[in-house]
Amino acid sequence: MSETVREKANQSLAMVEEVTAVVLPEPAAANAVVPLEKANKTQSAEIKRRMAEIDMEDTQSIVSFGSAAQAELQEISQAMLADVRNKDVGPAGDSLRSIVSTIRGFSVSELDVRRKRSWWEKLLGKAAPFAKFTAQFEKVQGQIDRITDNLLSHEHTLLKDIKSLDMLYEKTLQFYDELALYIAAGEAKLADLDATVIPAKEAEVSKAAEADQVMVAQELRDMRAARDDLERRVHDLKLTRQVTMQSLPSIRLVQENDKSLVTKINSTLVNTVPLWETQLAQAVTIQRSAEAANAVREANDLTNELLTSNAKNLRESNKMIRQEMERGVFDIEAVKQANADLIGTIEESLQIADEGKAKRAAAEKELQEMEANLRDTLAAAKAKKTGLGDTAGGAVPG
Structure with missing residues (x-):
C-alpha cells in the first residue's frame, strides 16, 4: 500500500468510528396517536392548529389535509430509493473480492529457487522460478495499490451515504410524528362533527320552514359528504403513517449494511492489506536469502573442489618430479x-x-x-x- 493511501485509510478510521457510534432514536409505537383530550398542552396546541386547517365548506382543504407532510415524505422516500439504486455497494464488494482473487492467484509453490525448469517451461521460454516469482510480486503489489485506492473511494462514498441516511431517518421520524398530529386533528374534527356540528345541522333541518328545508337538507348532505371525505382522508394519513413506520427500519437496515461494509473496508485497508504486504515481502526476502545461500554454497563447493583437486595434482606432480630427480642419466x-x-x-x-x-x-x-x-x-x-x-x-x- 502506498504511503498516501495508508494515510487516507488512517484518517478515514476516525470517520468510520464516528458514523458507527451514532445511535438513532426509536419510533413510537404504531398506535401512539395521542387524542386531543389526552394530549398535553403543547400537543393540544399543535393538534388544534392543524384542526384549523380544515374548512368543511372547502372540499380542497379536506383533500389537501396533511398533504404538505405527505409531499415531503414522498420526496424523502424517493431520495431514499434513489440512494439505494445508486449506491456503490456492488463495486465495493467486487473490489474486496478482487483483492482476495489477486492474492489467491499468487502461487507460493513456485518459489523454490532450486527447482529446475521443466523441458516444457524451457520450450515455452518461461522465466526461472525466482524471476517469475519477482514478476508476480510486482504485479500483485500494483494491483493491491490500485484496489486499495478504489476501496478508499468507495469507503468515502459510503460514509457520505451513511450520514445522508442519518438525516433521512431523522426527517422520516419527524414526519412520522407529524402525521400522528394530523391524524389526531382529523379524528378530533370528526368527533366534533359527529357529536356537535352534524346533530346541530340535523336539528336545524327539522326546525326550518318548509320552503327552506330543501336548502338546509342539502347543506346537511354536503356536510355529511365532507365528513366522509375527511374520514377517508384521515384513513389515508393512517396508511401513510404505517408506510412511514415501515420505511424507518428499511433505512436502518441499509445503514447497518453500509456501516458493516465500511468497517470491513477499513479493516481491510488498515489491517489486512499491510499484513498481506508484510507476508509477501517476507516471502521475497526469504527467497533472496535462499538464492544467496545457494550462491555461497556453490562458491564453497568450488573452493573445496579446487583444494581437493590441487592437493591431488600436487601429490601426483611431486611424485613424478621426485622420481625423475632420483633417476640417473641412464637407467x-x-x-x-x-x-x-x-x-x-x-x-x-x-x-x-x-x-x-x-x-x-x-x-x-x-x-x-x-x-x-x-x-x-x-x-x-x-x-x-x-x-x-x-x-x-x-x-x-x-
Whole structure:
C-alpha cells in the first residue's frame, strides 16, 4: 500500500468510528396517536392548529389535509430509493473480492529457487522460478495499490451515504410524528362533527320552514359528504403513517449494511492489506536469502573442489618430479639391456662370420672339385680325338 493511501485509510478510521457510534432514536409505537383530550398542552396546541386547517365548506382543504407532510415524505422516500439504486455497494464488494482473487492467484509453490525448469517451461521460454516469482510480486503489489485506492473511494462514498441516511431517518421520524398530529386533528374534527356540528345541522333541518328545508337538507348532505371525505382522508394519513413506520427500519437496515461494509473496508485497508504486504515481502526476502545461500554454497563447493583437486595434482606432480630427480642419466636396466644387445650383436656377428668362412671353404672345395671334374672331362674328350684312349686320359698335365 502506498504511503498516501495508508494515510487516507488512517484518517478515514476516525470517520468510520464516528458514523458507527451514532445511535438513532426509536419510533413510537404504531398506535401512539395521542387524542386531543389526552394530549398535553403543547400537543393540544399543535393538534388544534392543524384542526384549523380544515374548512368543511372547502372540499380542497379536506383533500389537501396533511398533504404538505405527505409531499415531503414522498420526496424523502424517493431520495431514499434513489440512494439505494445508486449506491456503490456492488463495486465495493467486487473490489474486496478482487483483492482476495489477486492474492489467491499468487502461487507460493513456485518459489523454490532450486527447482529446475521443466523441458516444457524451457520450450515455452518461461522465466526461472525466482524471476517469475519477482514478476508476480510486482504485479500483485500494483494491483493491491490500485484496489486499495478504489476501496478508499468507495469507503468515502459510503460514509457520505451513511450520514445522508442519518438525516433521512431523522426527517422520516419527524414526519412520522407529524402525521400522528394530523391524524389526531382529523379524528378530533370528526368527533366534533359527529357529536356537535352534524346533530346541530340535523336539528336545524327539522326546525326550518318548509320552503327552506330543501336548502338546509342539502347543506346537511354536503356536510355529511365532507365528513366522509375527511374520514377517508384521515384513513389515508393512517396508511401513510404505517408506510412511514415501515420505511424507518428499511433505512436502518441499509445503514447497518453500509456501516458493516465500511468497517470491513477499513479493516481491510488498515489491517489486512499491510499484513498481506508484510507476508509477501517476507516471502521475497526469504527467497533472496535462499538464492544467496545457494550462491555461497556453490562458491564453497568450488573452493573445496579446487583444494581437493590441487592437493591431488600436487601429490601426483611431486611424485613424478621426485622420481625423475632420483633417476640417473641412464637407467641401469637400459644399460644392461643395451649391453646384452651389444653382446648379442657381437656374438651374432662372429657367428655370421664363422658361418661365412665355413661356407666359403666349402664353396672353395666344391669349386676345386668342379674344376677337377671339368679337367677330367676335357682330357677325356681330347684322347678320343687323338686315339690315346684311357691311357692318355690318365695323365694329368703338370
